[in-house]
């Protein structure tokens with residue numbers, strides 16, 4: 560059973576405060592939290608605080624243990640990150656990256672188990688035919704999928720995804736998020752994903768936190784957060800929100816709003 564919490568998170572770059580005392584909802588096994596907000600609202604900075612990459616104030620607790628008191632390698636075996644930027648287009652092949660990452664993390668798998676795992680992840684992400692191609696010949700989308708494959712390799716309890724589908728087409732966006740969901744159902748754990756796509760967030764997230772200028776504007780279920788008022792306030796767009804067959808919100812963006820006035824079409 561995984562329980563993850565992050566409370567009172569504040570962070571700055573130099574003298575500029577970016578995150579102001581952010582409290583995420585406590586996450587339990589099988590839950591996906593979506594971080595939404597416009598450009599520069601602090602999503603990636605918050606993700607970097609959660610991974611430990613960025614110094615910050617506040618508490619991050621995994622199953623009752625404060626991250627600051629946990630062994631760093633134990634943390635990295637349980638918490639995996641898929642950064643916003645895909646792996647560099649180097650001469651390395653996806654297979655080599657997977658094996659070297661597994662070795663660096665000292666994962667508790669035999670070579671046979673690891674080979675099977677890598678094959679399974681590559682198959683599920685459509686990377687099997689690219690396993691032995693150097694990264695520099697892969698498209699940006701394929702390299703983004705390699706980034707996800709690396710994060711899934713350790714079978715993490717906490718999966719942190721920073722805009723995991725930004726370089727992917729519609730098909731692969733859904734494949735990736737279906738796979739992440741399936742994984743949670745199979746083995747538990749929690750996921751936090753920074754997203755721009757409101758409909759994907761509504762479809763895949765159990766909870767959503769909406770950020771603006773480093774502060775939480777709304778937090779709750781997709782239906783509670785994705786309202787025309789919240790979206791107008793944060794994204795400056797006029798929207799119409801209906802419900803799909805599962806009762807989840809479907810957002811239709813109508814037009815941008817500037818200076819409090821609607822822009823004529």
Ligand SMILES: Nc1ncnc2c1ncn2[C@@H]1O[C@H](COP(=O)(O)OP(=O)(O)OP(=O)(O)O)[C@@H](O)[C@H]1O
Nearest residue numbers: 572573577596597598599600601602603604605753
């Ligand atoms: N390394 C850095 N040094 C200084 N300022 C930074 C740095 N990284 C981010 N910032 C600033 O912090 C603020 C929040 O940026 P952040 O990347 O966290 O936002 P975001 O919500 O992830 O944006 P986007 O949706 O555009 O990716 C921005 O004003 C950005 O300019």
